[in-house]
Structure formats: C-alpha cells, structure tokens
Amino acid sequence: MGNVLEVRSLSKSFGGIRAVRDVSFDLKRGEFLALIGPNGAGKTTCFNMLNGYLRPDTGSVKLLGRELVGIPPRKVWRMGVGRTFQITETFRSMTVLENVQMALISHNRRIFDLFSKATALYRDEALKLLELIGMAAQADRPCAELAYGDLKQLELAIALAHDPDLLLMDEPTAGMAPNERIALMQLTADIVARGHVSVIFTEHDMDVVFAHSHRILVLNRGELIAEGTGDEIRANALVQEVYLGGGSLFHEKETAHA
Amino acid sequence: MGFYLAQLLTGLANASSLFLIACGLSIIFGVTRIVNFAHGSFYMLGAYLSYTLVTHLSALGALGFWGGVLVSALLVGVIGLLVEVLILRRIYRAPELFQLVATFGILLIIEDAALAIWGAQDLLGPRAPGLSKAVRILGEPIPQYDLALIVIGPVVLGLIWLIFHRTRWGVLVRAATQDREMVGALGVNQALLFSSAFFLGSVMAGLGGALQIPREAVNLNMDLSVIGDAFVVVVIGGMGSVTGAFIAAVLISVLNAFAVLVFPQISLVLPFIVMALVLVVRPYGLLGKPGSEKGAPADPEAPLRPLNPAGRLAMGAVVVILALVPLVSADFTMILLVDVLIAVLFAASLHFIMGTGGMISFGHAAYFGVGAYAAALVVKWLGLSMVPAMIVAPVASGLAALVFGWFCVRLSGVYLGMLTLAAAQIVWGVTFQWQDVTGGDDGIIGVWPAKWASSETAYFYLALVLCAGGVWLLRRAAHAPFGYMLRGIRDSEIRAEAIGVDTRFHQWMAFTFAGTLAGLAGVVSAFAKGSVFPDVLNISSSIDALIMVLLGGIHTLLGPLLGASVFVLIESWVTRLEYWRFIFGLIILGVVLIAPDGLAGALSRLLAFLKARIRPGTDTKKEALHGQRS
Amino acid sequence: MLEVRELNSQYGGAKILHGVTMTLGANEVVALLGRNGAGKSTTMKSIMGMVRQKSGSVLYEGAEMLGRPSHVICRAGVGYVPEERRIFKELTVEENLSVGKREKRADAPEWTLDHLYTLFPNLKERRRNLGKHLSGGEQQMLTIARTLMGNPKVVLLDEPSEGIAPVIVEQMAHVIAxxxxxxxxVLISEQNLHFARLVSDRxxxxxxxxxxxxxxFAELDAQPEVSAKYLAV
Known part of the structure; x- marks a missing residue:
C-alpha cells in the first residue's frame, strides 16, 4: 500500500534554537506510528507542523501527494487529518452528542445555517460514532461533567467524525489511569486495524508505546535518532541513554524489595 | 522650530498626567483583574480634594500646594482602600463583567456624592506657587508647571520600577499578576496584597487628579472623560505593564499635540484610532503578555435546552398580553413599553455576541447609534420616508459592525472589549464633531414615523413586530448551527479550529449579525423619539446595555429580555429623583452582590427552592444543574 | 503531623470528596493513589485551603486548618507543589524562589539557595532565566524548590511524575528520598504505582x-484484586 504521509527534511527554529532539524519519514496506510523522546525534544513542534499550527522553516509534508505546508489547521482538517489534544479540548457547554454533531455539521459545511435546530442535525451519525467508542450511554450528559478519561475518548470520536485518512494524537493517554490508557489505545488500535486510517501519536507511557505501535520514531534535540520496532528501540543504546534511562528506577525498586 | 518644541513639551506634560492615572489602572488590573471604571472617579476625587486642601493651605506657599496634593492623593488611596475592602473584595470571583458593572455603580455613587459636596459648578484651582509663570524656550512661552510635570512622570515611573523589581512586595505583586492562587499557597496573604496594590493604584489616580488643578477646572465630568483615555493607554501599553503605560501615554499625547495642528477635531478620536492600530499589530499591547487579558476562569455553562412547552406557552402569552395592551392602557404606558421593546432587542443583540459568543463588548451602543443616525440622516438629507429608512438603517449598522468587527475579532478578553469601546468612541467623536452633517451636539430632529404609524398605538404595534421579530431571529440563530458553533468557539477556539471552522470569520459574522439587529433597535428608537442625539453612542449607553444583560443573567437566553425590561422600568422611575445616579449605583451594587447570576438565575434558584419545599426530597442542586431553560 | 477526618469537598454543585479520612505521620512518605478524577488533587487542594466548599476536619499538629486561608496553612508549615507546574513564567528562577521564601522554622530543616542549587543543579545554571524559558522538567523542579523555600514540615506533592520524561522521573525519586x-x-499523589512504591512508605x-x-505496599501486593479494581493496573 502507498504512503499516506511523506515528511521531508522538516526544520524549525525558535529564536536561534533549532527545535526540529531535518526530520523525514513516511507513513503507510493503516500504520500506527509512535513518536517518542525526552521533554523538549521537538515532538510537539513536529506535531504542530504536521497539522498546520506551525509553519516549518524548510521541508515538506505531503498527505496523499498534496502539500500541507502553509495550509491553516482548519483546511488541513478538511483535507482529511483529524487530531486529539494533549490537554482535552471540547465544547464544555454542550453535551457529548452535541460535541460530535458539531464536527459533523462542520464537515457538511452547514455552520452558517441560521434556522435549523442544531441538535436535530446528524444525530444518528453522531450516535454511531459514540457507539463505536463505547460512549453511547453518555450521549446526553453535559461535557463538563465527564471524567477526564471519558473526555479523551470523546476527542477520539470527534476526530473520527469526518472519516480522516490520518489521525494525529498528542499524548493521547496523558492524565489517564493505566487501564484506561490500555482501553483507549486498544480502541485506537482496533480502528487502525480496519485499515483505513493511519495514526501518529506521541507518548511518554512506554507500555502504551511498546504494546500497540507498529513502528517507533525517537526524537532527541530536534533530530530523529532512531527508528524501528519496539524491540529494536528497546535495544538501542543511544535511546536508552537519552530517553529510556539507565533503568536505575527499576533497579532501585528491585533492591528495595530484596 | 520653537513652536514645534512647545507642542512637544505640551504633549509630554499631558503624557505625564495621563501616565499617572493609567499606571494606577494598570497595576490594579494586573493584580486584581478588575477593569476599574471607578478609577476615573478616584482621579476626579483627587482633583476635588486637592482643590479644597490647596485653597485652604494657600498661606503655606509651595509647601501648602505640594503638601495638599500629596495629602489628597493619600486620601484618595484611603477611599480606594475602602471601596476595595467593602465592595470589590466580595466579587473577585465573579465574572469580569460583573466587576466592571459594579465599578460603574461605584462611579455613579461617587459622582453624586461629589455633586452633593462640591456642587455642579466648575472650580478653578490655584496655580502652583513658584511655578505659575512661563519660561521662554526658543522664544516660545512654556508654563513652568508643565516642565515640572514632564519631570514628575519619569520619576514616578522609576520609583514604581524600583518598587516592582527591588522590593519583595513588588516581586509578590508581579507574581500575583500571573497566578494569584499559587501566591496564596506559598504563604502570601492575598487579601493584603490586593488591598495594598489597590491602595497604590488609587493613590496614583488621586495624584494624577490633584496635579491637574492648575491646568484645568475641576468638574463632574472628569471621571468619564479621563477613563476612556486611561483605558486606551493601559491597553496600548499592555494590561498590567507600567512601563508600557508610560510609553503609550507619551505616544498618545505627543501624537495628539501635533495632530491637532493639522486637524483640530481629531483629539476626541485619535487615541482610539492609535489603539485600534496598535492592537491589530500587537494583540496584547506594546509590552503586554499573552494571557494577561483573561479574567478569572468561569464555570462552564450548562448545555442549551430548547424551551419546554410551558415556557413556550409563557413566551406566547407575554406577546399576546403585549398585543392587547393598547386596548386598555394610556399613551404614556405605550411609550414606556416601546422603550422596553427597544431595550429588549438591543440587550438581546448584545447577549448574542457576549453570552453566546463570549466576546465582551463595551461599545455595543455604536451599532444602535449608527442605526438611529443612519435613519435620521437619510430622512434629513435624502428625504426618505420611514419604511425605506428602516431598511437602510440596519444595513448601515451591519456595515459598521462589519468594518469594526474585522479588527475586534482578532482580539480576545478585555482587549477585545476595549477595542469595541474604541470603535464606539470613534463613532461618537465623529458624530459629535461633524456638525455640518450630524448636527453635532444638537442632534437631528424631525425624524417622524410615516403617517400610518404615527399614532402611539400604531407605532407600538410596529415596534412590537420589529423587536419581537428581531429577538425571535436572535434566538433562532442561537439554537441553529451558527449560534452553536459560536458557543463552541467560545468554549474552545482550538477545538473549533480543529474541526475545520474559521473561528475569526465566524465571530466576525456573528458580530455583524448582532450589530445589524442592534441597528434595528436603533432605528425603532429614532422614530419613536422623533430625534437622535450623540448620547445614544456614548460610553454610558453601551454600559446600560451591559447592565441589562447582566441584570437579567448572562447564562440564559431569557436573561437579556428580563434584564432590559426591569432596567427600563427602574430607570424611568429613578431618573425623576434628584440624586438618581446614587440610587442607581446602589441598585447595581445590590444586584451584583446579592444576585450575581442575574434575575433569571435568582428566579430559577427561587423556583428550585419552592419546588423542593413543595416536594421534599427533590434535589435542588440537580434541578439547577439540569440545564438552562432558554 | 497531618490528620484528615471526614473531609467533604465540592465545586459548585458537584461533590468531589465524600468523607475522606487519612493520616500522615512525622517523617513519613505516603502515597495517595487513584485514577484521574478520583479526588487526589481535590484532597490536596482542600488540605491547602484552596477549595471553598468543604466540611470535616484537617488537623495539622493538632490545630484545625479547615476553613483557614491557604497562606495561613502554608505559614503553619504545609508546603504545596501543584500538578500543573504553576511557576511564575514572567519572573526569573531566583524571583520565583524568593516568592516562596518564608522565615526559618525551629523544628524544620532550613533550605537555603545553596542547598537547593545542589539538589537541583539545573536551576543554578538558569537562575537568571525567566520561568517561561525553562524546559518542562526544569519547571517541575522549580515548583518543588520554590515550595521548599518556605521551609515546610509537610510537603504535598501533586502528581510529581506526570507528563515528564523517564529520566526526570528518576531524578524526582531522588529528590523525594x-x-x-x-x-x-511528604504526601504524594500518584497514578504510577511503580513510582509510588519506589518512593513511599505506605x-x-x-x-x-x-x-x-x-x-x-506489601499488603497491597498481597491483594492484587484491590489494585486491579481501583487503580486498574
């Protein structure tokens, strides 16, 4: 299968500091790709260049052959890129269902409709999406009442509303309990397994990264320092040194138990 | 050459007094996040107090003058402290608009108090002993007092900078400007810090006013006339930045000193034009920081629910009752009811951008006024009759909103509010000064309705149809995708952008839509009164609209309807009294302190309470959380 | 040191805590575990006087703290490190630290700048930099150092390991030790059972x-169903 995304020599500097240097990679359809690295390695900068929030100094990002650089985020979304946020961004004064409906209303280009009742539009489609992520029972709850984990899940439903080719998830499990993390990423993996959507995610929880990703990219000081499967990355000495740590944490734990 | 230098020096002297007022405002905003209209009152009180003190101490010469000035500034500080401790301290957690309206209430009270103490006539203060003459520089006479002021401004700036960077108190104030709660958790007594910052800010305002007495006559309009310029300076400099305020004060005053040479009428609008330009380039002002525009975080609103059958019935009943009024009542009741209808549409249109859209507008009167003036102008100059005028006017205000809205939606929070204020002031200034076309202060008279609508009854029905229709349109839009997405942008701009919405464009259209309907209210008002005057455009009428929305409750669509009705009824009663501002100010403070969620909120709490009384066991909290009826 | 009894807290209409009772002994490190939204942060904020609607009792060295403003609780000797790295971004590192500075306490260790700089060497290098120019890990360290400047006897650490790279988490463990x-x-709130086990006593x-x-933790390990149910590990 062909590449959904082709990233070529992406670079970005902030006031003389090179946050991202010459990053290139490809993403196949149906691939689940993790982007990891220490804080400040340039993951978020990289991400924001993929979804249009930042304009790279140099380089190109092609989605199914179409250039994304220089296109504002809202248009990147229309071209088929969905995203979830590290800190959830939802419409807190609306219900769960309404949140998904808004994405559908926008997708169908009806946001300037002055007369229809918004809550009556695309109800069934929105409910189907909520069923897909297992939140149909909470459809009518106000968003502001939801637990954090549920909000993260809702974001996934919103991001899938326009049937994207590419889904970008920035630290999708940050702030969730361990089993919620597993459930959310399992859900995402199931959706990826259907073969249509490709996912790139950043993550600090290595269990999540190693459990689900097909391939892992490691960034350090703005540069891609490693790329490979979970086993390859775990065995990579450079990655261990800059990011995974010498394992002293786990070592101490063992001595503490002994 | 000498002439230009003289202009420059006059500009710099003005800059110093403007800076004194503005830096106090900026300090207070930075720490307490309160947009303090009463700051203008502190300035005015400083002038009045120093007039009294300096006159009494004139025997002491220079010591009497400077001593009087300093003591007045300190007295104003104490008054500010009292205001903070007695009133503002209770509303730090309230939404920022409540605080703003509360400070406006304080302004009204102080204005009437000053009227009672010092009377309505202008008071000309004594000159500063030893500085009463002019020196010649390059042949031009420069008042010595101006030169003293030019020195005082930078000296005060230096002192404040030292306080903020070299004292622990200053570091704490700067920390509190960024995260008040955290400063408290680190052991700092917030209440004390706020009060002391408020004291310092008030002293600066008092000092600014006190130093002004040799330059201008003390009068009761000083409060509102200075507050507009002070806001502009604070906003251009960046809210919370004292150095920024200084730069902005110099920029405005010097530009003004030269601009009046070319175009004498410009002084009323120039600061606002400069502010609009600066904000478009730097949305947080010259030295402001992103995030500094935000007030206290608000609790999320409950989801919008359509009106239940009982509610629909009630709304229908209100319209039917209104339609039957002419059968039983006298003309003056109908005139009052027309006022109510106009106010309801005006407030509902403001609520659309402010409540639904989350965009604060301190200048909504601009669009109401443009509607009224557009109608009056086409009647006067083109000889059009009422119906075409009623079509032209909303289009004109829609266009005005389109133009100003383009600038405004680029900003958020208080900055946005200030820019809307600037827009309104520009329209007001142009109307006021362009005498040949608008009649200036004399307004335009003879704007009468068509013959068929000229009886009180006929015009009442016309107003009912137009205003109820406008309100219906606004409500419909609020429940439609347009209004929902507007609310979505308010909740999370990032999320809206991430689902393909051009958020600025959407807000721009909403601004224009609301402006058009405000214009409709304006034209109905123009033909009801038969005349238009510039005061429909001034700060007070913008604030009236804000009060109506807040009085009713900003979190429900019914709020503005309720608030506007009650407001007009109270106003028509209170303004007959002598010290009506005082009473009105008290009413405002009462509402803010007792019913911070507005009448609609208070009403729903009362209903929930009664329900719980009748059916014990029902959870009132749950009822209240159930959702806003709209 | 700290004794929480039957603590109830709510925000607006939403009740968050229902009768929370717990103790923290002298020189003890206790972990407060739970998922996101379980009430860990609210417990800490309630102890610290940062939640307005609450009832019950928070005794610190036998004195009632409930209903007191947070600055009084801080001055009594309770330090609080918030979860969202709430440093003062426009202040320098040194100014940030000075905001936290309080009098020396006879019965608690005194944290001088020098001592803190040896514990957090990065901060020394960056003492003239503005808070906003620090990396996420450095900001986390600064929040802790700032609280220590108050010479507290009790420290509440809210989610110290959340959202930071594994290497920094290791450093955090050393700091707690x-x-x-x-x-x-020390009372720490955690979702990460491994980290909590490593640094805390119970x-x-x-x-x-x-x-x-x-x-x-030994007892907890003996009942795997407990952690499975409430922590879902």
Missing part, C-alpha cells in the same frame, strides 16, 4: 472521592 532524609513528611487508594484502601 532527599526530603525524607531531611526529616520532612499508600492510600482513593476512588470516586472515597478512601478504598489503606496499608503498606
């Missing part, structure tokens, strides 16, 4: 605003 060595009592588990478990 150092606090214990200095004689402080644990509480909170779920939906109620205490579900109290005991040592």
């Amino acid at each position: 150092e606090l214990k060595r200095e004689g402080l009592s 644990a509480y588990i909170i779920e939906k605003g109620q205490m579900r478990y109290e005991g040592t």
Whole structure:
C-alpha cells in the first residue's frame, strides 16, 4: 500500500534554537506510528507542523501527494487529518452528542445555517460514532461533567467524525489511569486495524508505546535518532541513554524489595 | 522650530498626567483583574480634594500646594482602600463583567456624592506657587508647571520600577499578576496584597487628579472623560505593564499635540484610532503578555435546552398580553413599553455576541447609534420616508459592525472589549464633531414615523413586530448551527479550529449579525423619539446595555429580555429623583452582590427552592444543574 | 503531623470528596493513589485551603486548618507543589524562589539557595532565566524548590511524575528520598504505582472521592484484586 504521509527534511527554529532539524519519514496506510523522546525534544513542534499550527522553516509534508505546508489547521482538517489534544479540548457547554454533531455539521459545511435546530442535525451519525467508542450511554450528559478519561475518548470520536485518512494524537493517554490508557489505545488500535486510517501519536507511557505501535520514531534535540520496532528501540543504546534511562528506577525498586 | 518644541513639551506634560492615572489602572488590573471604571472617579476625587486642601493651605506657599496634593492623593488611596475592602473584595470571583458593572455603580455613587459636596459648578484651582509663570524656550512661552510635570512622570515611573523589581512586595505583586492562587499557597496573604496594590493604584489616580488643578477646572465630568483615555493607554501599553503605560501615554499625547495642528477635531478620536492600530499589530499591547487579558476562569455553562412547552406557552402569552395592551392602557404606558421593546432587542443583540459568543463588548451602543443616525440622516438629507429608512438603517449598522468587527475579532478578553469601546468612541467623536452633517451636539430632529404609524398605538404595534421579530431571529440563530458553533468557539477556539471552522470569520459574522439587529433597535428608537442625539453612542449607553444583560443573567437566553425590561422600568422611575445616579449605583451594587447570576438565575434558584419545599426530597442542586431553560 | 477526618469537598454543585479520612505521620512518605478524577488533587487542594466548599476536619499538629486561608496553612508549615507546574513564567528562577521564601522554622530543616542549587543543579545554571524559558522538567523542579523555600514540615506533592520524561522521573525519586532524609513528611499523589512504591512508605487508594484502601505496599501486593479494581493496573 502507498504512503499516506511523506515528511521531508522538516526544520524549525525558535529564536536561534533549532527545535526540529531535518526530520523525514513516511507513513503507510493503516500504520500506527509512535513518536517518542525526552521533554523538549521537538515532538510537539513536529506535531504542530504536521497539522498546520506551525509553519516549518524548510521541508515538506505531503498527505496523499498534496502539500500541507502553509495550509491553516482548519483546511488541513478538511483535507482529511483529524487530531486529539494533549490537554482535552471540547465544547464544555454542550453535551457529548452535541460535541460530535458539531464536527459533523462542520464537515457538511452547514455552520452558517441560521434556522435549523442544531441538535436535530446528524444525530444518528453522531450516535454511531459514540457507539463505536463505547460512549453511547453518555450521549446526553453535559461535557463538563465527564471524567477526564471519558473526555479523551470523546476527542477520539470527534476526530473520527469526518472519516480522516490520518489521525494525529498528542499524548493521547496523558492524565489517564493505566487501564484506561490500555482501553483507549486498544480502541485506537482496533480502528487502525480496519485499515483505513493511519495514526501518529506521541507518548511518554512506554507500555502504551511498546504494546500497540507498529513502528517507533525517537526524537532527541530536534533530530530523529532512531527508528524501528519496539524491540529494536528497546535495544538501542543511544535511546536508552537519552530517553529510556539507565533503568536505575527499576533497579532501585528491585533492591528495595530484596 | 520653537513652536514645534512647545507642542512637544505640551504633549509630554499631558503624557505625564495621563501616565499617572493609567499606571494606577494598570497595576490594579494586573493584580486584581478588575477593569476599574471607578478609577476615573478616584482621579476626579483627587482633583476635588486637592482643590479644597490647596485653597485652604494657600498661606503655606509651595509647601501648602505640594503638601495638599500629596495629602489628597493619600486620601484618595484611603477611599480606594475602602471601596476595595467593602465592595470589590466580595466579587473577585465573579465574572469580569460583573466587576466592571459594579465599578460603574461605584462611579455613579461617587459622582453624586461629589455633586452633593462640591456642587455642579466648575472650580478653578490655584496655580502652583513658584511655578505659575512661563519660561521662554526658543522664544516660545512654556508654563513652568508643565516642565515640572514632564519631570514628575519619569520619576514616578522609576520609583514604581524600583518598587516592582527591588522590593519583595513588588516581586509578590508581579507574581500575583500571573497566578494569584499559587501566591496564596506559598504563604502570601492575598487579601493584603490586593488591598495594598489597590491602595497604590488609587493613590496614583488621586495624584494624577490633584496635579491637574492648575491646568484645568475641576468638574463632574472628569471621571468619564479621563477613563476612556486611561483605558486606551493601559491597553496600548499592555494590561498590567507600567512601563508600557508610560510609553503609550507619551505616544498618545505627543501624537495628539501635533495632530491637532493639522486637524483640530481629531483629539476626541485619535487615541482610539492609535489603539485600534496598535492592537491589530500587537494583540496584547506594546509590552503586554499573552494571557494577561483573561479574567478569572468561569464555570462552564450548562448545555442549551430548547424551551419546554410551558415556557413556550409563557413566551406566547407575554406577546399576546403585549398585543392587547393598547386596548386598555394610556399613551404614556405605550411609550414606556416601546422603550422596553427597544431595550429588549438591543440587550438581546448584545447577549448574542457576549453570552453566546463570549466576546465582551463595551461599545455595543455604536451599532444602535449608527442605526438611529443612519435613519435620521437619510430622512434629513435624502428625504426618505420611514419604511425605506428602516431598511437602510440596519444595513448601515451591519456595515459598521462589519468594518469594526474585522479588527475586534482578532482580539480576545478585555482587549477585545476595549477595542469595541474604541470603535464606539470613534463613532461618537465623529458624530459629535461633524456638525455640518450630524448636527453635532444638537442632534437631528424631525425624524417622524410615516403617517400610518404615527399614532402611539400604531407605532407600538410596529415596534412590537420589529423587536419581537428581531429577538425571535436572535434566538433562532442561537439554537441553529451558527449560534452553536459560536458557543463552541467560545468554549474552545482550538477545538473549533480543529474541526475545520474559521473561528475569526465566524465571530466576525456573528458580530455583524448582532450589530445589524442592534441597528434595528436603533432605528425603532429614532422614530419613536422623533430625534437622535450623540448620547445614544456614548460610553454610558453601551454600559446600560451591559447592565441589562447582566441584570437579567448572562447564562440564559431569557436573561437579556428580563434584564432590559426591569432596567427600563427602574430607570424611568429613578431618573425623576434628584440624586438618581446614587440610587442607581446602589441598585447595581445590590444586584451584583446579592444576585450575581442575574434575575433569571435568582428566579430559577427561587423556583428550585419552592419546588423542593413543595416536594421534599427533590434535589435542588440537580434541578439547577439540569440545564438552562432558554 | 497531618490528620484528615471526614473531609467533604465540592465545586459548585458537584461533590468531589465524600468523607475522606487519612493520616500522615512525622517523617513519613505516603502515597495517595487513584485514577484521574478520583479526588487526589481535590484532597490536596482542600488540605491547602484552596477549595471553598468543604466540611470535616484537617488537623495539622493538632490545630484545625479547615476553613483557614491557604497562606495561613502554608505559614503553619504545609508546603504545596501543584500538578500543573504553576511557576511564575514572567519572573526569573531566583524571583520565583524568593516568592516562596518564608522565615526559618525551629523544628524544620532550613533550605537555603545553596542547598537547593545542589539538589537541583539545573536551576543554578538558569537562575537568571525567566520561568517561561525553562524546559518542562526544569519547571517541575522549580515548583518543588520554590515550595521548599518556605521551609515546610509537610510537603504535598501533586502528581510529581506526570507528563515528564523517564529520566526526570528518576531524578524526582531522588529528590523525594532527599526530603525524607531531611526529616520532612511528604504526601504524594500518584497514578504510577511503580513510582509510588519506589518512593513511599505506605499508600492510600482513593476512588470516586472515597478512601478504598489503606496499608503498606506489601499488603497491597498481597491483594492484587484491590489494585486491579481501583487503580486498574
């Protein structure tokens, strides 16, 4: 299968500091790709260049052959890129269902409709999406009442509303309990397994990264320092040194138990 | 050459007094996040107090003058402290608009108090002993007092900078400007810090006013006339930045000193034009920081629910009752009811951008006024009759909103509010000064309705149809995708952008839509009164609209309807009294302190309470959380 | 040191804590475990006087703290490190630290700048930089150092390991060990059971605003169903 995304020599500097240097990679359809690295390695900068929030100094990002650089985020979304946020961004004064409906209303280009009742539009489609992520029972709850984990899940439903080719998830499990993390990423993996959507995610929880990703990219000081499967990355000495740590944490734990 | 230098020096002297007022405002905003209209009152009180003190101490010469000035500034500080401790301290957690309206209430009270103490006539203060003459520089006479002021401004700036960077108190104030709660958790007594910052800010305002007495006559309009310029300076400099305020004060005053040479009428609008330009380039002002525009975080609103059958019935009943009024009542009741209808549409249109859209507008009167003036102008100059005028006017205000809205939606929070204020002031200034076309202060008279609508009854029905229709349109839009997405942008701009919405464009259209309907209210008002005057455009009428929305409750669509009705009824009663501002100010403070969620909120709490009384066991909290009826 | 009894807290209409009871002994490190939204942060904020609607009792060295403003609680000797790295971004590192500075306490270790700089060497290098120019890990360290400037006897650490790279998490573990060595009592809230086990003496588990478990990690390990149910590991 062909590449959904082709990233070529992406670079970005902030006031003389090179946050991202010459990053290139490809993403196949149906691939689940993790982007990891220490804080400040340039993951978020990289991400924001993929979804249009930042304009790279140099380089190109092609989605199914179409250039994304220089296109504002809202248009990147229309071209088929969905995203979830590290800190959830939802419409807190609306219900769960309404949140998904808004994405559908926008997708169908009806946001300037002055007369229809918004809550009556695309109800069934929105409910189907909520069923897909297992939140149909909470459809009518106000968003502001939801637990954090549920909000993260809702974001996934919103991001899938326009049937994207590419889904970008920035630290999708940050702030969730361990089993919620597993459930959310399992859900995402199931959706990826259907073969249509490709996912790139950043993550600090290595269990999540190693459990689900097909391939892992490691960034350090703005540069891609490693790329490979979970086993390859775990065995990579450079990655261990800059990011995974010498394992002293786990070592101490063992001595503490002994 | 000498002439230009003289202009420059006059500009710099003005800059110093403007800076004194503005830096106090900026300090207070930075720490307490309160947009303090009463700051203008502190300035005015400083002038009045120093007039009294300096006159009494004139025997002491220079010591009497400077001593009087300093003591007045300190007295104003104490008054500010009292205001903070007695009133503002209770509303730090309230939404920022409540605080703003509360400070406006304080302004009204102080204005009437000053009227009672010092009377309505202008008071000309004594000159500063030893500085009463002019020196010649390059042949031009420069008042010595101006030169003293030019020195005082930078000296005060230096002192404040030292306080903020070299004292622990200053570091704490700067920390509190960024995260008040955290400063408290680190052991700092917030209440004390706020009060002391408020004291310092008030002293600066008092000092600014006190130093002004040799330059201008003390009068009761000083409060509102200075507050507009002070806001502009604070906003251009960046809210919370004292150095920024200084730069902005110099920029405005010097530009003004030269601009009046070319175009004498410009002084009323120039600061606002400069502010609009600066904000478009730097949305947080010259030295402001992103995030500094935000007030206290608000609790999320409950989801919008359509009106239940009982509610629909009630709304229908209100319209039917209104339609039957002419059968039983006298003309003056109908005139009052027309006022109510106009106010309801005006407030509902403001609520659309402010409540639904989350965009604060301190200048909504601009669009109401443009509607009224557009109608009056086409009647006067083109000889059009009422119906075409009623079509032209909303289009004109829609266009005005389109133009100003383009600038405004680029900003958020208080900055946005200030820019809307600037827009309104520009329209007001142009109307006021362009005498040949608008009649200036004399307004335009003879704007009468068509013959068929000229009886009180006929015009009442016309107003009912137009205003109820406008309100219906606004409500419909609020429940439609347009209004929902507007609310979505308010909740999370990032999320809206991430689902393909051009958020600025959407807000721009909403601004224009609301402006058009405000214009409709304006034209109905123009033909009801038969005349238009510039005061429909001034700060007070913008604030009236804000009060109506807040009085009713900003979190429900019914709020503005309720608030506007009650407001007009109270106003028509209170303004007959002598010290009506005082009473009105008290009413405002009462509402803010007792019913911070507005009448609609208070009403729903009362209903929930009664329900719980009748059916014990029902959870009132749950009822209240159930959702806003709209 | 700290004794929380029947603590109830709510925000607006939403009740978050239902009768939370717990203790923190002298020179003890206790972990408060639970999922996101379980009530860990609210417990800490309630102890610290940062939640307005609450009832019950928070005794610190036998004195009632409930209903007192947070600055009084801080001055009594309770330090609070918030979860969102709430440093003062427009202040320098040194100014940030000076905001936290309080008088020396006879019965608690005194943290001088020098001592803190040896514990957090990065901060020394960057002492003239503005807070906003620090990396996420450095900001996390600064929040802790700033609280220590108040010479507290008890430290509340809200989610110290959340959202930071594994290497920094290791450093965090060393810092907590150092606090214990200095004689402080520490309450940390955590979702990460491994990290909590590594640094603390015993644990509480909170779920939906109620205490579900109290005991040592050895006891917790003996009941895997407990952690499975409430922590879902």
